[in-house]
Amino acid sequence: MKRTIFLSLTFLFLSSLFPLIHTQAKPMTPSGNVPTFITNQKLTQSNTEFSFKLFSNLVQKSQNENVFISPASMILALSLLYNGASGQTQQDMSQALGFIGLSLDEINQGNQALQNALQKNQEQIQLTIANSLWTRQEVKFNETFLKNSQQYYQAEVSRLNFTDLGSVKTINQWVSDHTQGKITQIIDSIQPEDVLFLINAIYFKGMWQTPFDAKLTTPQTFYLANGKTKQHSMMSREGEYAYLETEQFQAVKLPYGEGQLNFYLFLPKENSHVNRLLEPLNAEQWKQFTGQFRRRNGLLAMPRFKLEYETNLNETLKTLGMNRIFQKADFSKMTNASVEVSEVKHKTFVEVNEKGTEAAAVTSIGIRATSALPSQAPFTMIVNRPFLCVIQDRQTETILFMGTIVNPQE
Structure with missing residues (x-):
C-alpha cells in the first residue's frame, strides 16, 4: 500500500x-x-x-x-x-x-x-x-x-x-x-x-498608494457573464493612472505603498469576454503588456469585493x-x-x-x-462587467495572485 x-x-x-x-x-x-x-x-x-x-x-x-x-x-x-x-x-x-x-x-x-x-x-x-x-x-x-x-x-x-x-x-x-x-x-x-x-x-x-474616497462609493449596475445584472458597490476616483488600452481591453495599474507591488486590472471591451484575454497570455505577452503602461489622466470606477x-x-x-x-x-x-x-x-x-x-x-x-501621454484625452474606465486582476511584485516580477472576477461579492 x-x-x-x-x-x-x-x-x-x-x-x-x-x-x-x-x-x-x-x-x-x-x-x-x-x-x-x-x-x-x-x-x-x-x-x-x-x-x-x-x-x-x-x-x-x-x-x-x-x-x-x-x-x-x-x-x-x-x-x-x-x-x-x-x-x-x-x-x-x-x-x-x-x-x-x-x-x-x-x-x-x-x-x-x-x-x-x-x-x-x-x-x-x-x-x-x-x-x-x-x-x-x-x-x-x-x-x-x-x-x-x-x-x-x-x-x-x-x-x-x-x-x-x-x-x-x-x-x-x-x-x-x-x-x-x-x-x-x-x-x-x-x-x-x-x-x-x-x-x-x-x-x-x-x-493603495492613492486610496479611494469611501464617500464616492455608490451602488451601480454590474453586468454578469450570464446576461443578468445586479447592483453592486463601485469605488471611483479621478486622477493620473498608469494606463493601457488596446482594441481588446482597457487596463490600469494601481500601486501599493511606494510601488513595490502593483494591482493590474484588465477590463475586456464590451463585445469581448474576460476568458478571451487569457487565450494569448503567456510570460512573453504579459511582459510586453506590463511594459506598455503610460501615465494618463482619467476616471476609474471599480467594484469593491470580497x-x-x-x-x-x-x-x-x-x-x-x-x-x-x-x-x-x-x-x-x-x-x-x-x-x-x-x-x-x-x-x-x-x-x-x-x-x-x-x-x-x-x-x-x-x-x-x-504499496499614458499628456496630449491624450482623459479616459473613462467603468469596471461593470467581468474582469481580470493580477497582483505582481515589481522587483522579482513574481505573480502573487491572479483572478477572474465574474460576480463580485461583498
Whole structure:
C-alpha cells in the first residue's frame, strides 16, 4: 500500500507564529547566508509561464465562476516537493514547472532569494512567507530533504502522532494563525496512509498608494457573464493612472505603498469576454503588456469585493504533465517508504476595498503510502462587467495572485 503526501500551499498575511514545540527554522533575514535577490531570467519566465498555464486551465473548468489563486504559493510548495522527487517523477515535474536546464541548487537558491526579496514589513505593505512539514512520527524521512526544506525554504518541521485526533487541530491552527484567521481549515481528517502534510503560507496586505474616497462609493449596475445584472458597490476616483488600452481591453495599474507591488486590472471591451484575454497570455505577452503602461489622466470606477475560493488541483496538475506524482511516483529522495501525492488543495481569500487589498491562500498537498501621454484625452474606465486582476511584485516580477472576477461579492 502506498503512503500518501498532502501538499498544502497557503498564500496569506502573517503576523505572529503559532507557539511551536517542534523544530523551527530561523526566520529569513536580508543578512547572513540568505542571498540578495538577483533576477534569474529563466526561473522568472518559467514561473510566469506556469502561472498562466495553471490559471487558464482552472478558468476553462470554471466558466462563469470567480477564480482567484496564488501562483507563487503553488510554485514554492511544488518546488519544495520537487526536492523529494527522483527519476521520471522528477523529470515530469521539471518539464511541467519549466525547470529544465536548472540544477536543484539553482532552483533552491533562487527560491530562497525570491522569498527573502518578497517579504516586506512596511507601513503600507505586509508580505510574509512560511513553510511547514508535518510528518508521521514513525516514518523516517531523508535528512537531505529535511535539511533543504529548512535551509532554503525556512520550513518548520514537526513530527506528529497522526493517530491523535488533536493533530488535525494542530495543523489547522497553524494555518489559521498564519492567515490571520482568514483560512481556518485545510484538512478535515488524517487517514491511516497519510505520512506528510506540506504547507506553504504567504500573507499579504497592501494599502493603495492613492486610496479611494469611501464617500464616492455608490451602488451601480454590474453586468454578469450570464446576461443578468445586479447592483453592486463601485469605488471611483479621478486622477493620473498608469494606463493601457488596446482594441481588446482597457487596463490600469494601481500601486501599493511606494510601488513595490502593483494591482493590474484588465477590463475586456464590451463585445469581448474576460476568458478571451487569457487565450494569448503567456510570460512573453504579459511582459510586453506590463511594459506598455503610460501615465494618463482619467476616471476609474471599480467594484469593491470580497471572496473565498477553494479548489482541488489534482486534475489540473495532471493536465499540465504531473500525472506521475499521483501514481507510480518516485519520491525516493524524500523517504525510502513508497509514497505518492494524494491531494493538492488550494484555498484563497481576497478583499479589495477603498483602502487597499488583503489576500490569503492555502494550497495543500497530501502524500499517501502505496504499496499614458499628456496630449491624450482623459479616459473613462467603468469596471461593470467581468474582469481580470493580477497582483505582481515589481522587483522579482513574481505573480502573487491572479483572478477572474465574474460576480463580485461583498
